[in-house]
Amino acid sequence: MARPAAKARVPKHLVALAVVAILGLVLVADYLWASSSASSSAVWSSRLNLHTGPAGSTPPVAKKIKEDKKSVGSTGINATFADLPAPELKWEEMAEAPVARLDGAAIQIKNLLYVFAGYGTINHVHSHVDIYNFSDNTWGGRFDMPEDMAHSHLGMVTDGRFIYVVTGQYGPQCRGPTTRNFVLDTETKEWRGMPPLPVPRYAPATQLWRGRLHVMGGSKEDRHEPALEHWSLAVKDGKALEKEWRSEKPIPRGGPHRACVVANDKLLVIGGQEGDFMAKPGSPIFKCVRRSEVVYSNVYMLDDGTTWKELPPMPKPDSHIEFAWVNVNNSLVIAGGTTDKHPITKKMVLVGEVFRFNLGTLEWSVIGRLPFRIKTTLVGYWDGWLYFTSGQRDKGPKDPSPKKVKWVALGTVCHCHRCVVCLFF
Numbered sequence: 001m002a003r004p005a006a007k008a009r010v011p012k013h014l015v016a017l018a019v020v021a022i023l024g025l026v027l028v029a030d031y032l033w034a035s036s037s038a039s040s041s042a043v044w045s046s047r048l049n050l051h052t053g054p055a056g057s058t059p060p061v062a063k064k065i066k067e068d069k070k071s072v073g074s075t076g077i078n079a080t081f082a083d084l085p086a087p088e089l090k091w092e093e094m095a096e097a098p099v100a101r102l103d104g105a106a107i108q109i110k111n112l113l114y115v116f117a118g119y120g121t122i123n124h125v126h127s128h129v130d131i132y133n134f135s136d137n138t139w140g141g142r143f144d145m146p147e148d149m150a151h152s153h154l155g156m157v158t159d160g161r162f163i164y165v166v167t168g169q170y171g172p173q174c175r176g177p178t179t180r181n182f183v184l185d186t187e188t189k190e191w192r193g194m195p196p197l198p199v200p201r202y203a204p205a206t207q208l209w210r211g212r213l214h215v216m217g218g219s220k221e222d223r224h225e226p227a228l229e230h231w232s233l234a235v236k237d238g239k240a241l242e243k244e245w246r247s248e249k250p251i252p253r254g255g256p257h258r259a260c261v262v263a264n265d266k267l268l269v270i271g272g273q274e275g276d277f278m279a280k281p282g283s284p285i286f287k288c289v290r291r292s293e294v295v296y297s298n299v300y301m302l303d304d305g306t307t308w309k310e311l312p313p314m315p316k317p318d319s320h321i322e323f324a325w326v327n328v329n330n331s332l333v334i335a336g337g338t339t340d341k342h343p344i345t346k347k348m349v350l351v352g353e354v355f356r357f358n359l360g361t362l363e364w365s366v367i368g369r370l371p372f373r374i375k376t377t378l379v380g381y382w383d384g385w386l387y388f389t390s391g392q393r394d395k396g397p398k399d400p401s402p403k404k405v406k407w408v409a410l411g412t413v414c415h416c417h418r419c420v421v422c423l424f425f
Contacts, residue, residue: 084316084366086354086367086369087366087369088368088369094137095138097139098130098139098142099120099130100120101115101391102375102376103118103119104117104126104323104376104378105117105154105156105323106323106378106389107157107323108158109160109163109186111383112133113380114129114130114131115129115130115131116129116154117145117152123285125151125152125171125172126151127145128145129145132380132389134380134382135383143189149178149180149182150168150170150178151169151170152169153169153202153218154167155206156206157206157213159208161237162184162238164181164182164194164208164213165183166204167180167181167201167204167215167218168201168203171286172285173285173286174223174277174278174279174288176221176286177223178200179200180196181194181196181197183235183239192239194240195233195242197215197231199220201217201218201220201227202218202223202256202276204216204217204218204256205258205260205269206260207260207262208235210305211235212235213232213234214230214248214267215230216231216251217230217254217255219255219256223276223277226253226256226274227254228253229247229250230249231247233245249305249306252308253272253296253298253300255272255273255274255275255296256272256273256319256322257271257273257320257338258319258321259334260322263330267303268300268301269301270298270318270332270357271295271298271319272321273295273320273338275292275293276291277291278291294340295317295318295338295339295340296317297316297317298310298313299314299357311362312362312363314355315355315365317339317340318337318338318339318351318355319338320338321334324337324377326380330358331356332359333354333356333367333379333386334354334355335355335370335377335379336350336370336374336377337375337376342401347401349373349401350373350393350394350400351374352374353366353368353370354370355367372393374391374394375392375393375402378391389420
């Protein structure tokens with residue numbers, strides 16, 4: 001009698017490979033879902049009450065939305081490093097920007113937001129200015145910057161007509177800084193030079209205070225070591241009244257990427273970091289390599305010109321916020337940024353909270369959350385609405401680390417990097 005055929009045995013290593021393949025497909029599907037949902041073209045808006053100031057009117061294409069007071073916190077991030085609880089906001093997308101930017105700069109004058117320079121990709125930097133009109137939700141009026149003006153990590157401030165542009169990084173990757181300074185007449189679109197800084201700096205804190213242009217902190221020429229120096233120059237109507245910068249009281253803690261604000265005749269410097277990417281030694285393209293960074297929450301105030309005082313710190317350490325703030329109804333509002341590395345993954349962590357600093361009570365609060373965590377937001381405020389554009393966003397609700405810079409510029413998946421978003425106060 002014939003014996004039945006033996007069942008074919010599948011080698012154990014093939015079974016293991018099949019299991020690994022299935023798990024891999026599941027992980028890829030989960031990643032793609034997270035990426036697509038985080039970068040959806042849907043953006044939201046929500047009413048937020050600061051209890052002071054006019055209600056404002058609805059901007060173009062905005063909708064009437066009820067306030068949602070639901071508090072939300074971390075969404076799956078390791079509990080040792082989570083988002084702060086915040087009211088849930090609904091955001092709405094506005095007109096798409098002509099180009100994406102990282103480490104660009106922005107200055108608001110009335111209903112216009114002047115958006116300068118920045119990285120398009122890590123190997124390409126912009127050398128022009130785009131203008132967003134808050135009144136009609138349009139972009140236009142592009143014009144070029146001077147050929148020898150820095151392209152990122154700029155110090156910048158305005159007196160309401162003239163925009164003063166100080167030092168910064170010239171070129172892509174991690175190239176060196178420049179001492180060159182410029183002033184732009186926004187009415188004529190004419191540029192003129194200003195006396196150079198004593199030494200170049202990356203992303204210094206910059207403000208106009210009591211008739212002088214103040215520049216302080218930032219990173220030194222190696223792009224990594226924090227600087228403490230503080231200089232000022234007398235200026236008026238877009239012109240320097242002195243030929244050389246004057247040394248002022250050094251800032252207690254140096255470093256780049258901090259908000260610098262004049263409020264109630266006091267000079268405030270908020271947040272920032274020590275350390276940054278550096279150029280790889282010997283690299284012909286100045287390729288960026290990571291170095292240690294310490295992000296901080298310190299707030300310093302100079303009220304008499306001679307003594308720095310420390311004010312209550314931010315709710316969490318926050319950096320890359322030099323153009324991420326507005327002064328509204330005696331409150332500073334700061335949106336997004338970066339905080340300390342995740343203690344387990346050691347990756348950069350982006351900030352999605354919207355912070356408020358009440359200048360009357362000197363108290364901080366978290367008043368909302370952006371539609372995604374984002375680095376180097378460019379913020380403006382008009383007619384009761386808060387706007388932001390540009391920056392580098394997170395990988396998704398469960399991953400606060402940043403996407404690659406090229407994703408910001410291409411806009412293929414994360415096109416909301418290039419949109420202006422509004423929030424009703």
